[in-house]
Structure formats: C-alpha cells, structure tokens
Amino acid sequence: MRLRQVPGLRRKDADPRVRAAASEAVKELFGLLLGVFRLRQIDSGLSRAAVLGIETSCDDTGIALMGFDGKVLASLLSSQIKDHAAFGGVVPELASRKHQEAILPLLRAALSDAGITEPAREIGLVAVTTGPGLMGSLLVGVMTAKGLAQAWNCPMIGVNHIEGHIFANRIAHEGLAPPFLCLVVSGGHTEIILVRAWGDYSMVGRTRDDAAGECYDKVARILGLPYPGGPEVDRLASQGDPEAFDFPVPMNGTSGVEFSFSGLKTAVFWAVSRIRREGMEVPVADVCASFQKAAVSSLLGKVCLASGVTGVGKICLSGGVSANSALRAAFRSRFGVNAFIPPAELCTDNALMIAAAGLNRFLREGGSSLDIAPDPSATLSDRILSKNERNGQ
Ligand code: KG4
Numbered sequence: 001m002r003l004r005q006v007p008g009l010r011r012k013d014a015d016p017r018v019r020a021a022a023s024e025a026v027k028e029l030f031g032l033l034l035g036v037f038r039l040r041q042i043d044s045g046l047s048r049a050a051v052l053g054i055e056t057s058c059d060d061t062g063i064a065l066m067g068f069d070g071k072v073l074a075s076l077l078s079s080q081i082k083d084h085a086a087f088g089g090v091v092p093e094l095a096s097r098k099h100q101e102a103i104l105p106l107l108r109a110a111l112s113d114a115g116i117t118e119p120a121r122e123i124g125l126v127a128v129t130t131g132p133g134l135m136g137s138l139l140v141g142v143m144t145a146k147g148l149a150q151a152w153n154c155p156m157i158g159v160n161h162i163e164g165h166i167f168a169n170r171i172a173h174e175g176l177a178p179p180f181l182c183l184v185v186s187g188g189h190t191e192i193i194l195v196r197a198w199g200d201y202s203m204v205g206r207t208r209d210d211a212a213g214e215c216y217d218k219v220a221r222i223l224g225l226p227y228p229g230g231p232e233v234d235r236l237a238s239q240g241d242p243e244a245f246d247f248p249v250p251m252n253g254t255s256g257v258e259f260s261f262s263g264l265k266t267a268v269f270w271a272v273s274r275i276r277r278e279g280m281e282v283p284v285a286d287v288c289a290s291f292q293k294a295a296v297s298s299l300l301g302k303v304c305l306a307s308g309v310t311g312v313g314k315i316c317l318s319g320g321v322s323a324n325s326a327l328r329a330a331f332r333s334r335f336g337v338n339a340f341i342p343p344a345e346l347c348t349d350n351a352l353m354i355a356a357a358g359l360n361r362f363l364r365e366g367g368s369s370l371d372i373a374p375d376p377s378a379t380l381s382d383r384i385l386s387k388n389e390r391n392g393q
C-alpha cells in the first residue's frame with residue numbers, strides 16, 4: 001500500500017519553534033490526562049487510597065504509608081547504627097542482613113499504625129528506592145516491593161534516592177513550587193540541583209571528592225567519636241570555640257560551583273596528630289566547632305554562588321547533613337523566607353520521601369516494570385549545567 005502525503009501538512013513544512021511548542025503543549029495536556037486516568041485506575045472501585053514507600057539504600061530500613069492526598073498515615077524507621085558502630089562505618093553485608101530481618105516486621109507495624117487491615121484493597125502503589133546506594137541493601141527493598149506489588153496486584157515504581165531527598169521538601173513545605181535550588185548534602189552526596197519542575201532536574205555543581213557527611217564522619221573518627229559522626233560533631237561544636245583552629249574553607253574564593261572536602265578532613269587530621277604527638281590533650285569541642293565553621297561556610301558560599309549564576313533565589317536543603325544545626329542557622333540567616341529546610345527527621349533517610357517522590361513520578365510517567373533492578377550508582381542528573389545554560393535560567 002502506498003501512503004499519500006497531503007501537501008501543506010507535511011511535518012517538515014512547519015516552523016520548528018511552533019512545532020516544538022505545540023508538541024510540548026500536547027505532551028503536557030496528555031500527561032495531565034494520564035495522571036488523572038492513573039489515579040482513577042488505582043482508585044476504581046477498590047478505594048485504594050495509599051502508597052507504600054520502601055527505603056533500604058544504606059543502613060536505615062524505612063517503611064511509610066502516605067495517602068494519595070499526601071496525608072502521612074505512617075512512617076517507621078529501623079536504624080542499624082548500633083550494629084555498625086563497632087566497625088566505625090557501614091558494613092555492606094551486615095546492612096543487607098539487617099534490612100532482611102527488619103523489613104517485614106516494620107511493614108506490619110506501619111500497616112497497623114496506619115489502620116490498614118486489607119492492604120490488597122487499600123494500597124494502590126508500591127514505591128521503592130532503586131539507587132544510588134549499596135547493592136545488597138537496595139536488593140532487599142526492591143525484591144520486597146516486587147513481591148508485595150504482585151501479591152496486592154498493584155503497580156510499583158522505582159525511585160531515585162536523591163529525588164526522594166528533594167521531595168522531603170515537598171512534604172515539609174506545603175505549596176512549595178519549583179524552580180528552586182536544592183542542596184543535597186548527605187553521607188554519599190554533596191550536590192546543588194536545579195529543580196525546574198518536579199521531575200526536571202539539572203546538576204549545578206557537586207563535590208570533586210568526599211561528600212560533606214563523609215567528611216563529618218571521618219573527622220569524628222579522627223577525634224575518636226562514635227559513628228555516625230555528624231550528629232556528635234554538631235553537638236560538640238556548640239560547646240567549642242570556632243576560632244580556635246584556622247581550618248581552610250574548601251574551594252573558598254574559586255569561581256566554580258563545586259565542593260571539595262578531602263583537604264579539610266586532612267587539615268583536621270594533621271592538626272589533631274600534631275597535638276597528640278606533642279602529648280597534649282585534644283580540645284575536641286574546639287576542633288569540632290572550627291571544622292564545622294569551615295564546612296558550613298563552604299556549603300553556604302557555593303550555594304550563594306549557584307543562586308547568583310542561575311538567578312534562582314529559592315533554596316531547599318535536604319539529606320542527612322541538613323539536620324546540622326549550624327548549617328540550618330546559616331541558611332536561614334542568609335536566605336530568610338527563601339530558605340526551605342525540612343525537619344531533621346525528614347532530612348535523614350526515610351521512606352516517606354520515597355512514597356512522595358514515587359507517587360509524583362507515577363502520576364507523570366506510570367509505573368516501573370517488574371524487571372526493574374537496583375542501580376547502586378544511579379544518578380539524578382549527570383550533566384553539569386554549562387555557564388550559558390545557567391545564565392539562561
Ligand atoms: O541522608 P543520610 O541519612 O544518608 C545518606 O543518604 O547518606 O545522611 C547521613 C549522613 C551521615 O554522614 C551523618 O553523619 C550525617 O548525614 N548527619 C549529620 C547530622 N546528622 C546526620 N551531619 C552533620 N550534622 C548533623 N546533625
């Protein structure tokens with residue numbers, strides 16, 4: 001059969017800008033209709049009204065239940081801190097075993113907290129972290145999600161852990177709307193992400209080496225403080241003198257939107273080693289306060305720079321290190337009402353943020369296939385914005 005082409009209607013005749021705009025508008029409308037359709041589909045006759053979130057990327061097992069209207073029904077966390085403390089850091093094999101032990105009892109407890117007695121009728125979506133994280137840990141969550149989705153005959157969706165951290169802000173701040181910059185600062189990540197729309201992310205800058213949380217944990221280790229070091233360094237810093245040591249502010253004065261924390265960690269190591277070599281007592285609180293001053297100053301300085309180059313003034317924080325008291329105070333003081341900071345329990349790993357990110361993505365894109373596999377090195381946005389792109393924002 002020959003296809004006849006109607007003159008004047010050939011796609012290549014249209015102005016490319018008009019074509020692009022029309023295609024965007026159609027896509028947007030289609031996405032909206034699809035979202036409504038998906039919700040209706042989940043909800044049809046079954047009154048399934050909740051999404052289950054599962055988080056097992058590192059050493060916290062998280063289970064949460066959230067209504068489709070965003071209402072928090074339950075959020076539980078089983079921490080493995082005590083199990084890993086003796087080793088001074090997370091032991092991957094141990095972490096996956098502990099997730100395995102914790103996940104089903106935690107699920108039962110969360111269902112009971114939420115008053116859900118018939119999950120197959122009441123849960124319409126299972127959202128699970130697929131990466132980044134530890135392979136053995138991610139596997140426990142992903143396999144559990146697959147089993148539950150099949151048993152309950154409902155869709156499942158894989159969620160990027162960093163996108164989850166960004167969504168902690170949406171849970172915490174009703175009405176928060178993009179565009180905004182989000183500083184994701186955790187044990188494994190230190191990056192500034194431009195959130196143009198929910199689901200549309202670009203990296204503005206990231207760390208060249210260690211993550212800020214990793215640096216906090218290593219400094220704590222140097223000082224002989226328990227794991228995880230961040231909260232302990234934060235606590236002791238409030239009792240110390242931030243001017244006692246002149247630690248370098250990483251990447252201070254450089255024009256790039258990028259971080260580096262390995263030099264600061266090394267500076268702390270040499271300062272503490274020298275004091276010990278001289279047989280003196282290490283002023284732990286002073287070291288913590290001086291270190292924290294440099295770390296916070298670097299994070300704040302580069303976010304200010306990113307805000308300047310992108311022209312985006314709304315700033316969100318997320319990730320475990322954003323539970324830090326000095327960091328929170330510095331951002332509040334610098335950005336005022338434009339600083340959005342979730343409560344500490346939403347900053348650190350939790351499953352509620354996974355449920356929220358999963359539901360949002362599901363409504364836009366539909367569910368994941370049951371073939372989905374964990375991706376330990378998953379990225380949210382690999383591409384770093386060029387100078388021109390940043391300025392065009
Ligand atoms: O987001 P998170 O719970 O897990 C990861 O995805 O990494 O972050 C954990 C990190 C750890 O490095 C921990 O030491 C750090 O967050 N952290 C803190 C504080 N609370 C947790 N760092 C500084 N100050 C805190 N108060």
Ligand code: ZN
Nearest residue numbers: 186319320349
């Ligand atoms: Zn995290």
